[in-house]
Amino acid sequence: MNFEYTEEQLMIRQAARDFAQRELIKDVIERDTHSIYPTEHVKVLAELGFLGMLVDPKYDGGGMDTISYVLAIEEISKVDSSVSVIMSVNNSLVCYGLENFGSEAQKEKYLKPLARGDKTGAFLLSEPEAGSDATSQRTTAEDKGDYYLLNGTKNWITSGNTAGTYLVIAQTHPEKGHKGINVLIVDRNTPGITVGPHEDKMGMRSSDTHSVMFNDVKVPRENRIGEDGFGFKFAMKTLEGGRIGIAAQAVGIAAGAFERSVKYAKERKAFGTELMNHQSVAFKLAEMAVKIENARNLCLKAAWLKDQNKPYGYASAMAKYYAAEAAMWVTTEAVQIHGGYGYVKEYHVERLMREAKLTQIYEGTSEIQKIVISRQINNDY
Amino acid sequence: MNILVCISNVPDTTTRIKFTADNKSVDYTGVQWIINPWDELALTRAIELKEAGKANKIMVISVGNSTVEATLRKALAAGADEAIRVDAEALDSFSTASHLADAIKQYPADIILCGIESSDYNGSSVGGMLAEMLDLPSVSSVSSLEIEGGSIKITREIEGGRQQLETALPAVLVVQKGIAINPRIPSMRGIMTARTKPLKVITASAVNAESQINSYDTPPQKSSCRMIDPENLDELVELLHKEARVI
Numbered sequence: 001m002n003f004e005y006t007e008e009q010l011m012i013r014q015a016a017r018d019f020a021q022r023e024l025i026k027d028v029i030e031r032d033t034h035s036i037y038p039t040e041h042v043k044v045l046a047e048l049g050f051l052g053m054l055v056d057p058k059y060d061g062g063g064m065d066t067i068s069y070v071l072a073i074e075e076i077s078k079v080d081s082s083v084s085v086i087m088s089v090n091n092s093l094v095c096y097g098l099e100n101f102g103s104e105a106q107k108e109k110y111l112k113p114l115a116r117g118d119k120t121g122a123f124l125l126s127e128p129e130a131g132s133d134a135t136s137q138r139t140t141a142e143d144k145g146d147y148y149l150l151n152g153t154k155n156w157i158t159s160g161n162t163a164g165t166y167l168v169i170a171q172t173h174p175e176k177g178h179k180g181i182n183v184l185i186v187d188r189n190t191p192g193i194t195v196g197p198h199e200d201k202m203g204m205r206s207s208d209t210h211s212v213m214f215n216d217v218k219v220p221r222e223n224r225i226g227e228d229g230f231g232f233k234f235a236m237k238t239l240e241g242g243r244i245g246i247a248a249q250a251v252g253i254a255a256g257a258f259e260r261s262v263k264y265a266k267e268r269k270a271f272g273t274e275l276m277n278h279q280s281v282a283f284k285l286a287e288m289a290v291k292i293e294n295a296r297n298l299c300l301k302a303a304w305l306k307d308q309n310k311p312y313g314y315a316s317a318m319a320k321y322y323a324a325e326a327a328m329w330v331t332t333e334a335v336q337i338h339g340g341y342g343y344v345k346e347y348h349v350e351r352l353m354r355e356a357k358l359t360q361i362y363e364g365t366s367e368i369q370k371i372v373i374s375r376q377i378n379n380d381y
Numbered sequence: 382m383n384i385l386v387c388i389s390n391v392p393d394t395t396t397r398i399k400f401t402a403d404n405k406s407v408d409y410t411g412v413q414w415i416i417n418p419w420d421e422l423a424l425t426r427a428i429e430l431k432e433a434g435k436a437n438k439i440m441v442i443s444v445g446n447s448t449v450e451a452t453l454r455k456a457l458a459a460g461a462d463e464a465i466r467v468d469a470e471a472l473d474s475f476s477t478a479s480h481l482a483d484a485i486k487q488y489p490a491d492i493i494l495c496g497i498e499s500s501d502y503n504g505s506s507v508g509g510m511l512a513e514m515l516d517l518p519s520v521s522s523v524s525s526l527e528i529e530g531g532s533i534k535i536t537r538e539i540e541g542g543r544q545q546l547e548t549a550l551p552a553v554l555v556v557q558k559g560i561a562i563n564p565r566i567p568s569m570r571g572i573m574t575a576r577t578k579p580l581k582v583i584t585a586s587a588v589n590a591e592s593q594i595n596s597y598d599t600p601p602q603k604s605s606c607r608m609i610d611p612e613n614l615d616e617l618v619e620l621l622h623k624e625a626r627v628i
Binding site: 007008010011012014015018019022047048049050053057061062063064 | 415451454455458563564566567568569570572573575576
């Protein structure tokens with residue numbers, strides 16, 4: 001067993017850290033306050049190759065391993081999770097899905113621009129009445145021979161307005177239940193698509209979350225990924241990997257709040273000495289450090305399993321569940337350590353706390369992760 | 382036009398510096414190494430000039446043991462084409478400049494860039510020494526570098542203003558802030574291609590240091606703030622006068 005990072009992994013972590021600490025930090029509060037999409041920063045992410053860093057170089061990606069990806073997401077999330085979620089959805093849902101399950105023609109046409117970051121991608125699974133219960137898809141993809149006719153509404157879509165390419169999960173054969181679901185590659189500019197208003201969210205306010213409506217949208221048959229009825233399996237397989245990105249994001253949110261708390265505790269005095277010298281604060285920091293280390297290790301293990309082509313669904317569910325819960329706890333305590341200062345925007349920790357909340361909800365709630373974990377336990381023991 | 386950038390491997394600027402028990406050397410245990418920030422700006426300008434089609438090849442060079450290689454590879458990832466490590470210990474500015482000069486005689490370049498100082502020892506002397514040893518013209522405090530045709534246009538900061546000048550090539554330019562705005566962050570493609578770029582290790586002839594370090598000290602701790610009661614103005618005036626001696 002080896003816990004050392006390679007020189008290359010460290011270089012990637014440093015590149016992400018430099019980008020986050022030099023660039024993202026500058027106007028993160030303003031972007032959050034006014035829900036401003038980080039257009040320029042996403043361009044830089046693309047130039048640096050972060051948007052397609054996991055994709056094979058033959059499809060214009062960075063060819064990096066999942067460990068590097070986890071390290072990069074963590075560094076960016078220490079500063080701004082609205083940016084890391086764009087990166088995570090593009091890499092681990094959209095690019096991953098296309099690269100692993102798409103045809104050569106689909107990869108050539110759709111994966112390459114996404115890996116280069118010329119376009120971003122969105123993953124359209126959730127519906128107004130199908131969140132955690134992903135099998136009850138009401139969006140329909142009617143088989144019309146040469147094309148599918150798409151109708152329905154998708155909710156909570158990250159990059160819903162800015163994305164150039166959608167991966168849409170929809171029901172073709174309702175009588176077959178989840179085995180009748182398909183996944184279609186849909187160009188954002190196809191006639192019949194309406195994007196709803198920007199969601200005014202609690203956290204990650206500058207990522208671009210929308211509902212997307214499909215009204216008789218014609219999607220060419222060749223845009224279906226995999227065999228007929230592969231959609232649900234596609235979604236589940238893709239989300240397995242997506243969880244690693246969100247777990248890494250949660251680790252980053254927690255670590256960002258922790259680093260700010262340590263700095264504050266060493267500077268701020270109360271009752272004649274630095275907060276760090278008060279056991280009640282020092283013990284909080286100790287607990288934070290342990291939770292973050294645990295979360296990071298779970299996350300790295302899931303990433304390592306994925307890189308070794310070993311099953312990682314159980315590990316990624318554990319990582320996502322634990323990291324999200326840790327992030328929520330750590331950020332809440334970070335606000336507490338900061339006292340009144342923690343409750344104002346200038347000190348960042350209240351924003352990190354708002355961001356942490358979402359990691360318990362999206363790409364599979366904490367409860368869904370526990371279902372995944374407990375089913376595996378039921379099988380194995 | 383080929384550019385060579387001299388790179389100093391320095392501890393990350395947020396490192397908490399510790400000394401060995403005898404206070405005669407720095408304890409580098411657990412230190413994160415980075416490209417000296419001024420050298421990183423020099424490298425960034427070299428990359429910008431190459432991207433603009435004004436320069437052909439960028440080489441980077443550093444003196445040190447194998448720990449320097451990670452820093453050199455970062456420079457390759459950022460956009461340098463070749464790296465050279467002179468396998469020797471950088472004992473002081475003189476030994477560093479001597480090793481660099483020996484190596485540069487084997488690997489000449491048209492423009493040799495050095496950061497104005499290193500962020501660890503702040504010696505500000507390698508660039509000047511190197512130019513002297515190579516018998517080349519040198520320009521210090523360079524804040525802007527343009528290549529036009531076969532010649533270069535330089536701006537340097539001087540007291541109360543700026544100076545524009547040209548120089549014959551090859552030349553050593555000692556660069557400072559302003560030469561580039563933001564240091565170049567390596568891209569994924571850059572990190573990937575750095576795997577296959579050449580990193581040569583060359584052996585060095587023995588060079589003795591011309592100076593020795595007797596001891597190190599950390600700066601004194603900031604003294605704590607003393608509060609004077611607002612009713613007690615006389616005490617404040619007395620302390621400012623007698624203790625602080627500012628009035």
